[in-house]
Amino acid sequence: MVFLLLRKKHFVIEKVTLNETVPFKQSKPDVFQTLTVISGEVDLTFQTIGKEENVIIPMGQSVLIPAVLNEISLRRHSTEVAEIIKVHYPL
Numbered sequence: 588m589v590f591l592l593l594r595k596k597h598f599v600i601e602k603v604t605l606n607e608t609v610p611f612k613q614s615k616p617d618v619f620q621t622l623t624v625i626s627g628e629v630d631l632t633f634q635t636i637g638k639e640e641n642v643i644i645p646m647g648q649s650v651l652i653p654a655v656l657n658e659i660s661l662r663r664h665s666t667e668v669a670e671i672i673k674v675h676y677p678l
Contacts, residue, residue, distance in 0.1 A: 627669030
């Protein structure tokens with residue numbers, strides 16, 4: 588579930604609740620995005636040079652998703668619901 592928190596000319600802030608694995612695409616192919624985990628833990632999976640990588644992001648941590656990673660997936664790491672704040676360029 589995605590909830591719009593703020594929309595401005597140069598950025599959008601959304602709250603995302605993760606109950607299941609969510610495919611995630613960059614809002615604009617040449618711009619980065621940031622994610623901040625505000626509850627639970629999140630598994631971040633992405634492809635780099637034909638190899639799948641996985642990073643666990645704990646509550647309170649932020650990550651920058653570079654523009655070159657245009658497809659990632661997010662899922663909660665445990666049975667607890669995970670929530671993130673996503674900041675990105677408007678579509």
